[in-house]
Amino acid sequence: MTMSLPSPTSTPDPATPSDEPQASGAAEAPRRAIRSFVVRAGRMGTGQVRALAELGPRFVLPFKPAALDFAATFGRDAPVVLEIGFGMGAATAQIARSLPDHDFIGCEVHEPGVGALLKLIGEQDIPNIRIFQHDAVEVLEHMIPPATLAGVHIFFPDPWHKKRHNKRRLIQPAFVARLVQHLRPGGYLHCATDWEPYAQQMLEVLSAEPLLENTAAGYAPKPDYRPLTKFEARGLRLGHGVWDLVFRRKI
Template identity: 75%
Template sequence: MAALLQSRAVTQSPLPLFPAEAPPQRRIRSFVLRAGRTTSGQEKALAELGPRFLIPYAEVPLDATAAFGRQAPLVLEIGFGMGEATAHIARVRPDDNFLCCEVHEPGVGALLRRIGEHGIANIRILRHDAVEVLTHMLAPAQLDGVHIFFPDPWHKKRHHKRRLIQPPLIALLANRLRPGGYLHCATDWQPYAEQMLRVLSGEPLLANTAADWAERPAYRPLTKFENRGLRLGHGVWDLVFRRGA
Protein backbone atom coordinates (compact mmCIF):
# COMPACT_ATOMS: atom_id res chain seq x y z
CA MET A 1 0.00 0.00 0.00
CA ALA A 2 0.98 3.64 -0.29
CA ALA A 3 2.07 3.81 3.37
CA LEU A 4 4.78 1.23 2.73
CA LEU A 5 6.28 2.77 -0.36
CA GLN A 6 5.53 6.45 -0.65
CA SER A 7 5.84 9.62 1.36
CA ARG A 8 3.82 12.73 0.90
CA ALA A 9 4.99 16.32 0.59
CA VAL A 10 3.51 19.82 0.26
CA THR A 11 4.99 22.62 -1.87
CA GLN A 12 3.70 25.41 -4.17
CA SER A 13 0.87 24.70 -6.65
CA PRO A 14 1.00 24.68 -10.48
CA LEU A 15 -1.61 26.45 -12.56
CA PRO A 16 -4.45 24.12 -13.56
CA LEU A 17 -5.15 23.15 -17.15
CA PHE A 18 -8.69 24.44 -16.73
CA PRO A 19 -8.21 28.23 -16.40
CA ALA A 20 -11.69 28.98 -15.08
CA GLU A 21 -10.66 27.44 -11.76
CA ALA A 22 -8.74 29.32 -9.08
CA PRO A 23 -5.43 27.51 -8.51
CA PRO A 24 -4.88 25.99 -5.06
CA GLN A 25 -2.85 28.22 -2.72
CA ARG A 26 -0.34 25.44 -1.99
CA ARG A 27 1.01 22.74 -4.26
CA ILE A 28 0.81 19.19 -2.97
CA ARG A 29 3.02 16.52 -4.42
CA SER A 30 1.56 13.08 -3.88
CA PHE A 31 4.91 11.40 -3.31
CA VAL A 32 8.56 11.48 -2.43
CA LEU A 33 10.34 9.03 -4.70
CA ARG A 34 12.31 6.41 -2.81
CA ALA A 35 14.84 3.94 -4.16
CA GLY A 36 13.79 0.33 -4.48
CA ARG A 37 14.85 -2.78 -6.35
CA THR A 38 12.77 -3.92 -9.30
CA THR A 39 12.67 -7.71 -9.63
CA SER A 40 13.12 -9.55 -12.90
CA GLY A 41 9.42 -10.46 -12.89
CA GLN A 42 8.44 -6.83 -12.41
CA GLU A 43 10.83 -5.74 -15.18
CA LYS A 44 9.33 -8.34 -17.51
CA ALA A 45 5.81 -7.10 -16.72
CA LEU A 46 6.87 -3.49 -17.35
CA ALA A 47 8.32 -4.45 -20.74
CA GLU A 48 5.51 -6.73 -21.87
CA LEU A 49 2.41 -5.10 -20.36
CA GLY A 50 3.52 -1.51 -19.92
CA PRO A 51 2.73 -0.49 -23.53
CA ARG A 52 -0.88 -1.57 -23.07
CA PHE A 53 -1.65 -0.51 -19.51
CA LEU A 54 0.58 2.52 -18.88
CA ILE A 55 -0.78 5.94 -19.89
CA PRO A 56 1.85 8.62 -20.57
CA TYR A 57 1.48 11.85 -18.65
CA ALA A 58 0.55 14.84 -20.81
CA GLU A 59 -0.87 18.24 -20.00
CA VAL A 60 -3.98 17.60 -22.07
CA PRO A 61 -7.39 16.33 -20.92
CA LEU A 62 -7.60 12.57 -20.59
CA ASP A 63 -9.98 10.78 -22.95
CA ALA A 64 -10.90 7.98 -20.56
CA THR A 65 -13.11 6.21 -23.08
CA ALA A 66 -10.22 5.93 -25.52
CA ALA A 67 -7.74 4.98 -22.78
CA PHE A 68 -9.88 2.09 -21.51
CA GLY A 69 -11.56 1.17 -24.77
CA ARG A 70 -14.99 1.61 -23.22
CA GLN A 71 -17.17 4.06 -21.34
CA ALA A 72 -17.58 3.23 -17.65
CA PRO A 73 -17.46 4.92 -14.22
CA LEU A 74 -13.95 6.23 -13.56
CA VAL A 75 -12.23 5.77 -10.17
CA LEU A 76 -8.86 7.35 -9.37
CA GLU A 77 -6.47 5.66 -6.93
CA ILE A 78 -3.58 7.69 -5.50
CA GLY A 79 -0.60 5.60 -4.43
CA PHE A 80 -1.28 1.87 -4.80
CA GLY A 81 2.01 0.54 -3.42
CA MET A 82 2.46 -3.03 -4.69
CA GLY A 83 -1.07 -3.14 -6.11
CA GLU A 84 -2.51 -5.98 -4.03
CA ALA A 85 -5.70 -4.16 -3.08
CA THR A 86 -5.94 -2.40 -6.45
CA ALA A 87 -5.98 -5.66 -8.37
CA HIS A 88 -8.54 -7.17 -5.99
CA ILE A 89 -10.89 -4.20 -6.27
CA ALA A 90 -10.66 -4.13 -10.06
CA ARG A 91 -11.55 -7.82 -10.17
CA VAL A 92 -14.60 -7.51 -7.90
CA ARG A 93 -15.78 -4.35 -9.70
CA PRO A 94 -15.38 -5.25 -13.39
CA ASP A 95 -17.90 -2.62 -14.52
CA ASP A 96 -15.72 0.26 -13.27
CA ASN A 97 -12.53 1.71 -14.76
CA PHE A 98 -9.58 2.32 -12.40
CA LEU A 99 -7.00 5.00 -13.14
CA CYS A 100 -4.09 4.41 -10.77
CA CYS A 101 -1.23 6.80 -9.97
CA GLU A 102 2.04 5.50 -8.56
CA VAL A 103 5.64 6.60 -9.18
CA HIS A 104 7.47 3.70 -7.51
CA GLU A 105 8.74 1.43 -10.31
CA PRO A 106 8.67 -1.86 -8.33
CA GLY A 107 5.05 -1.15 -7.40
CA VAL A 108 4.08 -0.39 -10.98
CA GLY A 109 5.80 -3.58 -12.12
CA ALA A 110 4.09 -5.59 -9.38
CA LEU A 111 0.64 -4.34 -10.36
CA LEU A 112 1.32 -5.02 -14.05
CA ARG A 113 2.33 -8.55 -13.09
CA ARG A 114 -0.95 -9.02 -11.20
CA ILE A 115 -2.83 -7.65 -14.22
CA GLY A 116 -1.19 -10.25 -16.43
CA GLU A 117 -1.66 -13.14 -14.00
CA HIS A 118 -5.37 -12.44 -13.46
CA GLY A 119 -6.30 -11.11 -16.90
CA ILE A 120 -7.46 -7.75 -15.51
CA ALA A 121 -8.58 -5.33 -18.23
CA ASN A 122 -10.07 -2.38 -16.31
CA ILE A 123 -6.88 -0.81 -14.88
CA ARG A 124 -4.70 1.88 -16.43
CA ILE A 125 -1.60 3.25 -14.70
CA LEU A 126 -0.07 6.71 -14.72
CA ARG A 127 3.47 6.69 -13.35
CA HIS A 128 3.31 10.34 -12.37
CA ASP A 129 2.46 12.72 -9.55
CA ALA A 130 -1.28 12.34 -8.96
CA VAL A 131 -1.71 16.04 -8.19
CA GLU A 132 -0.40 17.03 -11.61
CA VAL A 133 -2.66 14.40 -13.16
CA LEU A 134 -5.64 15.89 -11.33
CA THR A 135 -4.64 19.41 -12.27
CA HIS A 136 -3.81 18.94 -15.93
CA MET A 137 -5.47 15.74 -17.18
CA LEU A 138 -8.77 15.38 -15.33
CA ALA A 139 -11.73 17.68 -15.86
CA PRO A 140 -14.21 18.88 -13.25
CA ALA A 141 -16.82 16.21 -12.42
CA GLN A 142 -14.94 13.54 -14.44
CA LEU A 143 -14.40 11.12 -11.56
CA ASP A 144 -16.95 8.78 -9.99
CA GLY A 145 -14.70 7.87 -7.09
CA VAL A 146 -11.29 8.36 -5.46
CA HIS A 147 -9.33 5.86 -3.34
CA ILE A 148 -6.48 6.88 -1.01
CA PHE A 149 -5.47 3.92 1.13
CA PHE A 150 -2.83 4.12 3.87
CA PRO A 151 -0.93 7.25 2.82
CA ASP A 152 2.25 7.96 4.77
CA PRO A 153 1.13 9.28 8.19
CA TRP A 154 4.30 11.30 8.84
CA HIS A 155 4.19 10.53 12.55
CA LYS A 156 6.37 13.38 13.85
CA LYS A 157 4.52 16.61 14.51
CA ARG A 158 7.03 18.72 12.59
CA HIS A 159 6.32 16.56 9.52
CA HIS A 160 2.52 16.80 9.62
CA LYS A 161 2.61 19.48 6.92
CA ARG A 162 3.89 16.78 4.55
CA ARG A 163 0.75 14.67 4.89
CA LEU A 164 -1.17 14.15 1.69
CA ILE A 165 -4.63 14.83 3.11
CA GLN A 166 -4.69 18.63 3.27
CA PRO A 167 -7.48 21.12 2.40
CA PRO A 168 -6.06 22.19 -1.01
CA LEU A 169 -5.91 18.63 -2.31
CA ILE A 170 -9.34 17.74 -0.95
CA ALA A 171 -10.81 20.83 -2.63
CA LEU A 172 -9.24 19.73 -5.92
CA LEU A 173 -10.51 16.18 -5.54
CA ALA A 174 -14.01 17.40 -4.68
CA ASN A 175 -13.98 19.53 -7.83
CA ARG A 176 -13.01 16.54 -9.98
CA LEU A 177 -15.76 14.33 -8.49
CA ARG A 178 -19.14 14.27 -10.14
CA PRO A 179 -22.16 15.01 -7.93
CA GLY A 180 -22.75 11.79 -6.00
CA GLY A 181 -19.17 10.64 -6.47
CA TYR A 182 -17.27 9.34 -3.44
CA LEU A 183 -13.89 9.77 -1.74
CA HIS A 184 -12.68 6.76 0.27
CA CYS A 185 -9.65 7.14 2.55
CA ALA A 186 -8.20 4.60 4.97
CA THR A 187 -5.41 4.77 7.54
CA ASP A 188 -4.06 2.69 10.42
CA TRP A 189 -2.79 5.72 12.36
CA GLN A 190 -5.48 7.22 14.59
CA PRO A 191 -4.07 10.79 14.80
CA TYR A 192 -3.98 10.91 11.01
CA ALA A 193 -7.51 9.49 10.85
CA GLU A 194 -8.66 12.33 13.10
CA GLN A 195 -6.95 14.90 10.88
CA MET A 196 -8.51 13.29 7.79
CA LEU A 197 -11.92 13.55 9.39
CA ARG A 198 -11.41 17.25 10.17
CA VAL A 199 -10.11 18.07 6.69
CA LEU A 200 -12.78 16.16 4.80
CA SER A 201 -15.54 17.52 7.04
CA GLY A 202 -14.30 21.04 6.29
CA GLU A 203 -14.76 20.70 2.53
CA PRO A 204 -18.18 22.21 1.67
CA LEU A 205 -18.69 20.03 -1.43
CA LEU A 206 -18.38 16.80 0.56
CA ALA A 207 -20.62 15.09 3.10
CA ASN A 208 -19.75 12.20 5.39
CA THR A 209 -21.63 8.97 4.77
CA ALA A 210 -21.30 8.06 8.46
CA ALA A 211 -21.37 9.85 11.80
CA ASP A 212 -17.56 9.72 11.79
CA TRP A 213 -15.82 6.50 10.64
CA ALA A 214 -17.36 4.30 7.97
CA GLU A 215 -17.57 0.53 7.96
CA ARG A 216 -14.94 -0.91 5.66
CA PRO A 217 -16.62 -1.26 2.25
CA ALA A 218 -16.75 -4.87 1.06
CA TYR A 219 -14.64 -4.09 -2.00
CA ARG A 220 -11.58 -3.06 0.05
CA PRO A 221 -9.67 -6.19 1.08
CA LEU A 222 -7.63 -6.65 4.22
CA THR A 223 -3.96 -6.79 3.24
CA LYS A 224 -1.38 -8.99 4.97
CA PHE A 225 0.11 -5.87 6.58
CA GLU A 226 -3.32 -4.76 7.81
CA ASN A 227 -4.21 -8.20 9.16
CA ARG A 228 -0.94 -8.29 11.10
CA GLY A 229 -1.70 -4.89 12.60
CA LEU A 230 -5.19 -5.96 13.61
CA ARG A 231 -3.79 -9.05 15.35
CA LEU A 232 -1.51 -6.73 17.31
CA GLY A 233 -4.47 -4.61 18.35
CA HIS A 234 -3.92 -1.76 15.92
CA GLY A 235 -6.98 -0.01 14.55
CA VAL A 236 -7.91 0.82 10.97
CA TRP A 237 -10.14 3.76 10.10
CA ASP A 238 -12.12 4.15 6.86
CA LEU A 239 -13.72 7.43 5.81
CA VAL A 240 -16.19 7.62 2.95
CA PHE A 241 -17.45 11.04 1.85
CA ARG A 242 -19.71 11.92 -1.08
CA ARG A 243 -19.97 15.02 -3.17
CA GLY A 244 -23.29 16.79 -3.05
CA ALA A 245 -25.15 18.22 -6.01
Protein backbone atom coordinates in the same frame (compact mmCIF):
# COMPACT_ATOMS: atom_id res chain seq x y z
CA MET B 1 -1.97 -0.67 0.44
CA THR B 2 0.67 1.72 1.48
CA MET B 3 1.54 4.66 -0.66
CA SER B 4 5.17 4.77 -1.67
CA LEU B 5 6.11 7.42 0.83
CA PRO B 6 8.95 6.66 3.24
CA SER B 7 9.30 8.06 6.69
CA PRO B 8 11.55 11.10 6.85
CA THR B 9 15.29 10.47 7.11
CA SER B 10 18.26 12.69 7.57
CA THR B 11 18.46 13.08 3.79
CA PRO B 12 16.63 16.21 2.67
CA ASP B 13 13.55 15.60 0.53
CA PRO B 14 14.34 17.04 -2.89
CA ALA B 15 10.67 17.27 -3.83
CA THR B 16 9.59 19.19 -0.75
CA PRO B 17 10.68 22.64 0.38
CA SER B 18 13.11 22.48 3.28
CA ASP B 19 11.95 23.33 6.78
CA GLU B 20 15.10 25.44 7.14
CA PRO B 21 15.21 29.14 6.19
CA GLN B 22 16.22 29.80 2.60
CA ALA B 23 19.74 30.98 1.96
CA SER B 24 20.37 34.52 0.78
CA GLY B 25 19.24 34.97 -2.82
CA ALA B 26 17.01 31.87 -2.76
CA ALA B 27 13.92 34.02 -3.17
CA GLU B 28 14.95 34.66 -6.74
CA ALA B 29 14.60 30.95 -7.62
CA PRO B 30 11.11 29.45 -8.10
CA ARG B 31 9.92 27.31 -5.18
CA ARG B 32 8.86 23.76 -5.87
CA ALA B 33 5.33 22.86 -4.90
CA ILE B 34 4.85 20.21 -2.25
CA ARG B 35 4.14 16.94 -4.02
CA SER B 36 1.95 14.00 -3.04
CA PHE B 37 4.91 11.64 -2.76
CA VAL B 38 8.58 11.12 -2.09
CA VAL B 39 10.47 8.86 -4.47
CA ARG B 40 12.32 6.00 -2.82
CA ALA B 41 14.71 3.48 -4.30
CA GLY B 42 13.67 -0.13 -4.68
CA ARG B 43 14.85 -3.27 -6.41
CA MET B 44 12.89 -4.58 -9.37
CA GLY B 45 12.26 -8.30 -9.53
CA THR B 46 12.65 -10.18 -12.81
CA GLY B 47 8.89 -10.54 -13.19
CA GLN B 48 8.33 -6.85 -12.54
CA VAL B 49 10.95 -5.85 -15.10
CA ARG B 50 9.38 -8.14 -17.70
CA ALA B 51 5.87 -6.87 -16.94
CA LEU B 52 7.02 -3.27 -17.23
CA ALA B 53 8.60 -3.95 -20.61
CA GLU B 54 5.81 -6.10 -22.04
CA LEU B 55 2.67 -4.57 -20.52
CA GLY B 56 3.81 -1.02 -19.77
CA PRO B 57 3.16 0.25 -23.30
CA ARG B 58 -0.48 -0.88 -23.06
CA PHE B 59 -1.39 -0.13 -19.46
CA VAL B 60 0.90 2.75 -18.38
CA LEU B 61 -0.43 6.08 -19.64
CA PRO B 62 1.98 8.87 -20.61
CA PHE B 63 1.64 12.06 -18.64
CA LYS B 64 0.85 15.08 -20.80
CA PRO B 65 -1.04 18.32 -20.15
CA ALA B 66 -4.22 17.31 -21.96
CA ALA B 67 -7.58 16.02 -20.72
CA LEU B 68 -7.82 12.24 -20.70
CA ASP B 69 -10.66 10.70 -22.71
CA PHE B 70 -11.85 7.89 -20.43
CA ALA B 71 -13.96 6.14 -23.07
CA ALA B 72 -11.11 6.13 -25.59
CA THR B 73 -8.62 4.99 -22.93
CA PHE B 74 -10.66 1.98 -21.78
CA GLY B 75 -12.64 1.30 -24.95
CA ARG B 76 -15.96 1.71 -23.19
CA ASP B 77 -18.08 4.14 -21.19
CA ALA B 78 -17.95 3.09 -17.53
CA PRO B 79 -17.57 4.72 -14.09
CA VAL B 80 -13.93 5.64 -13.44
CA VAL B 81 -12.23 5.45 -10.03
CA LEU B 82 -8.86 7.11 -9.36
CA GLU B 83 -6.49 5.57 -6.82
CA ILE B 84 -3.68 7.67 -5.42
CA GLY B 85 -0.66 5.66 -4.26
CA PHE B 86 -1.44 1.97 -4.86
CA GLY B 87 1.80 0.63 -3.39
CA MET B 88 2.48 -2.85 -4.77
CA GLY B 89 -0.98 -3.01 -6.31
CA ALA B 90 -2.40 -6.19 -4.75
CA ALA B 91 -5.51 -4.50 -3.37
CA THR B 92 -5.94 -2.49 -6.58
CA ALA B 93 -5.97 -5.66 -8.65
CA GLN B 94 -8.42 -7.35 -6.30
CA ILE B 95 -10.80 -4.39 -6.33
CA ALA B 96 -10.67 -4.12 -10.13
CA ARG B 97 -11.47 -7.82 -10.46
CA SER B 98 -14.38 -7.56 -8.03
CA LEU B 99 -15.83 -4.50 -9.83
CA PRO B 100 -15.53 -5.37 -13.54
CA ASP B 101 -18.15 -2.77 -14.46
CA HIS B 102 -15.82 0.02 -13.22
CA ASP B 103 -12.55 1.28 -14.68
CA PHE B 104 -9.58 2.18 -12.47
CA ILE B 105 -6.73 4.65 -12.89
CA GLY B 106 -3.87 4.22 -10.42
CA CYS B 107 -1.16 6.79 -9.69
CA GLU B 108 2.10 5.49 -8.23
CA VAL B 109 5.63 6.84 -8.60
CA HIS B 110 7.39 3.80 -7.11
CA GLU B 111 8.57 1.76 -10.12
CA PRO B 112 8.64 -1.65 -8.37
CA GLY B 113 5.00 -1.05 -7.42
CA VAL B 114 4.10 -0.22 -11.01
CA GLY B 115 5.90 -3.37 -12.16
CA ALA B 116 4.17 -5.47 -9.51
CA LEU B 117 0.70 -4.26 -10.51
CA LEU B 118 1.47 -4.82 -14.20
CA LYS B 119 2.54 -8.37 -13.33
CA LEU B 120 -0.80 -8.96 -11.59
CA ILE B 121 -2.68 -7.47 -14.55
CA GLY B 122 -0.95 -9.94 -16.84
CA GLU B 123 -1.31 -12.98 -14.57
CA GLN B 124 -4.96 -12.33 -13.71
CA ASP B 125 -6.05 -10.88 -17.07
CA ILE B 126 -7.38 -7.61 -15.62
CA PRO B 127 -8.42 -5.27 -18.46
CA ASN B 128 -9.95 -2.40 -16.45
CA ILE B 129 -6.81 -0.79 -14.94
CA ARG B 130 -4.57 1.93 -16.31
CA ILE B 131 -1.55 3.43 -14.54
CA PHE B 132 0.18 6.78 -14.28
CA GLN B 133 3.74 6.59 -12.99
CA HIS B 134 3.55 10.26 -12.10
CA ASP B 135 2.60 12.67 -9.34
CA ALA B 136 -1.14 12.37 -8.72
CA VAL B 137 -1.44 16.10 -8.03
CA GLU B 138 -0.23 16.92 -11.53
CA VAL B 139 -2.35 14.17 -13.08
CA LEU B 140 -5.42 15.65 -11.43
CA GLU B 141 -4.56 19.19 -12.45
CA HIS B 142 -3.75 18.49 -16.09
CA MET B 143 -5.40 15.23 -17.18
CA ILE B 144 -8.57 14.48 -15.18
CA PRO B 145 -11.55 16.51 -16.45
CA PRO B 146 -13.72 18.24 -13.84
CA ALA B 147 -16.72 16.37 -12.39
CA THR B 148 -15.92 13.05 -14.11
CA LEU B 149 -14.69 10.62 -11.43
CA ALA B 150 -17.08 8.17 -9.84
CA GLY B 151 -14.71 7.72 -6.92
CA VAL B 152 -11.26 8.30 -5.46
CA HIS B 153 -9.34 5.82 -3.28
CA ILE B 154 -6.53 6.93 -0.96
CA PHE B 155 -5.53 3.95 1.14
CA PHE B 156 -2.85 4.21 3.85
CA PRO B 157 -0.99 7.31 2.66
CA ASP B 158 2.20 8.15 4.53
CA PRO B 159 1.14 9.55 7.93
CA TRP B 160 4.31 11.62 8.45
CA HIS B 161 4.27 10.80 12.15
CA LYS B 162 6.42 13.68 13.43
CA LYS B 163 4.49 16.85 14.14
CA ARG B 164 6.90 19.05 12.19
CA HIS B 165 6.26 16.88 9.12
CA ASN B 166 2.45 16.83 9.38
CA LYS B 167 2.27 19.54 6.71
CA ARG B 168 3.53 16.96 4.21
CA ARG B 169 0.44 14.80 4.64
CA LEU B 170 -1.60 14.44 1.48
CA ILE B 171 -5.00 15.08 3.04
CA GLN B 172 -4.96 18.86 3.50
CA PRO B 173 -7.75 21.40 2.85
CA ALA B 174 -6.25 22.78 -0.37
CA PHE B 175 -5.71 19.35 -1.88
CA VAL B 176 -9.18 18.12 -0.93
CA ALA B 177 -10.74 21.27 -2.39
CA ARG B 178 -8.94 20.55 -5.66
CA LEU B 179 -9.74 16.85 -5.57
CA VAL B 180 -13.46 17.28 -5.04
CA GLN B 181 -13.71 19.36 -8.21
CA HIS B 182 -12.94 16.19 -10.19
CA LEU B 183 -15.65 14.10 -8.53
CA ARG B 184 -18.95 13.98 -10.29
CA PRO B 185 -22.04 14.77 -8.16
CA GLY B 186 -22.63 11.75 -5.95
CA GLY B 187 -19.06 10.54 -6.47
CA TYR B 188 -17.23 9.28 -3.40
CA LEU B 189 -13.87 9.80 -1.69
CA HIS B 190 -12.66 6.82 0.34
CA CYS B 191 -9.63 7.24 2.62
CA ALA B 192 -8.17 4.69 5.02
CA THR B 193 -5.35 4.93 7.55
CA ASP B 194 -3.92 2.94 10.45
CA TRP B 195 -2.57 6.05 12.21
CA GLU B 196 -5.24 7.52 14.51
CA PRO B 197 -3.94 11.12 14.59
CA TYR B 198 -4.03 11.14 10.79
CA ALA B 199 -7.54 9.65 10.85
CA GLN B 200 -8.60 12.51 13.10
CA GLN B 201 -7.06 15.03 10.72
CA MET B 202 -8.74 13.36 7.74
CA LEU B 203 -12.12 13.51 9.45
CA GLU B 204 -11.64 17.16 10.33
CA VAL B 205 -10.47 18.18 6.85
CA LEU B 206 -13.08 16.21 4.93
CA SER B 207 -15.90 17.36 7.20
CA ALA B 208 -14.89 20.98 6.64
CA GLU B 209 -15.06 20.72 2.82
CA PRO B 210 -18.43 22.28 1.85
CA LEU B 211 -18.89 20.11 -1.25
CA LEU B 212 -18.54 16.83 0.68
CA GLU B 213 -20.90 15.01 3.02
CA ASN B 214 -20.04 12.11 5.30
CA THR B 215 -21.73 8.80 4.56
CA ALA B 216 -21.36 7.77 8.21
CA ALA B 217 -21.57 9.30 11.66
CA GLY B 218 -17.81 9.78 11.88
CA TYR B 219 -15.70 6.88 10.64
CA ALA B 220 -17.24 4.38 8.22
CA PRO B 221 -17.32 0.59 8.36
CA LYS B 222 -14.80 -0.91 5.94
CA PRO B 223 -16.58 -1.24 2.58
CA ASP B 224 -16.71 -4.77 1.24
CA TYR B 225 -14.77 -3.84 -1.89
CA ARG B 226 -11.65 -2.82 0.06
CA PRO B 227 -9.69 -6.01 0.76
CA LEU B 228 -7.90 -6.61 4.03
CA THR B 229 -4.15 -6.41 3.39
CA LYS B 230 -1.70 -8.75 5.13
CA PHE B 231 -0.17 -5.77 6.93
CA GLU B 232 -3.60 -4.60 8.05
CA ALA B 233 -4.67 -8.07 9.21
CA ARG B 234 -1.49 -8.41 11.27
CA GLY B 235 -2.10 -5.01 12.83
CA LEU B 236 -5.66 -5.90 13.74
CA ARG B 237 -4.48 -9.12 15.40
CA LEU B 238 -2.10 -7.01 17.48
CA GLY B 239 -4.91 -4.67 18.47
CA HIS B 240 -4.05 -1.82 16.13
CA GLY B 241 -6.85 0.27 14.69
CA VAL B 242 -7.78 1.01 11.08
CA TRP B 243 -10.05 3.89 10.18
CA ASP B 244 -12.06 4.23 6.95
CA LEU B 245 -13.66 7.48 5.86
CA VAL B 246 -16.17 7.60 3.01
CA PHE B 247 -17.47 10.97 1.87
CA ARG B 248 -19.62 11.84 -1.16
CA ARG B 249 -19.76 14.94 -3.28
CA LYS B 250 -23.05 16.67 -2.72
CA ILE B 251 -25.55 16.59 -5.56
